Amino acid sequence: MSAPVKIVDASEVPASYDGQGFQVTSLDKAVGLARANSLWPLPFATSCCGIEFMGTMGSNYDLARFGSERISFSPRQADLLLVAGTIAKKMAPILRQVYEQMAEPKWVMSIGACASSGGIFDTYSVLQGIDRIIPVDVYVPGCPPRPEQIIDGLIRVQELSKTKESLRRRDSEEYKIMLNSYGIE
Numbered sequence: 001m002s003a004p005v006k007i008v009d010a011s012e013v014p015a016s017y018d019g020q021g022f023q024v025t026s027l028d029k030a031v032g033l034a035r036a037n038s039l040w041p042l043p044f045a046t047s048c049c050g051i052e053f054m055g056t057m058g059s060n061y062d063l064a065r066f067g068s069e070r071i072s073f074s075p076r077q078a079d080l081l082l083v084a085g086t087i088a089k090k091m092a093p094i095l096r097q098v099y100e101q102m103a104e105p106k107w108v109m110s111i112g113a114c115a116s117s118g119g120i121f122d123t124y125s126v127l128q129g130i131d132r133i134i135p136v137d138v139y140v141p142g143c144p145p146r147p148e149q150i151i152d153g154l155i156r157v158q159e160l161s162k163t164k165e166s167l168r169r170r171d172s173e174e175y176k177i178m179l180n181s182y183g184i185e
């Protein structure tokens, strides 16, 4: 199966007023476009779904085509938290700490059934979904999801960062209330 090809077409270019030698557009569209094409992922990978993420980074699927080849293991230099794998309850405070250390704006993708709901591990020791401790922007279903699905999730995060949320959403009351509901300041 051939890997999906990154779509770079005219629809990615923000609406603008053009003239000879100049182009004018709104700041949020320009910033949104830059953010969407330079997402820096932090993989919080604990088990099999993490292997699928490795496949997504490999030459066949090549996440670099989406501007996301720069994997970060420092929360302060990442803006996309990719949670892939089973999260034991003992790991939950660590995951939350990593999330809190990431600067705004940041997005969270839950990859696979385990991260999203505990998956088949309905046990006392496994967190039944990371949205119990941190807010999630995009869920990728599957056990495991294929790299195409992970790429689809990334494209959805790109859409969020590019067009679907205001630059100032992170300063909004609604956002603060949502974080407060998680006990995050």
Ligand code: SF4
Binding pocket: 047, 048, 049, 050, 084, 085, 086, 112, 113, 114, 115, 119, 142, 143, 144, 145
């Ligand atoms: S969802 Fe399936 S493949 Fe992914 S970590 Fe859980 S058991 Fe493994």
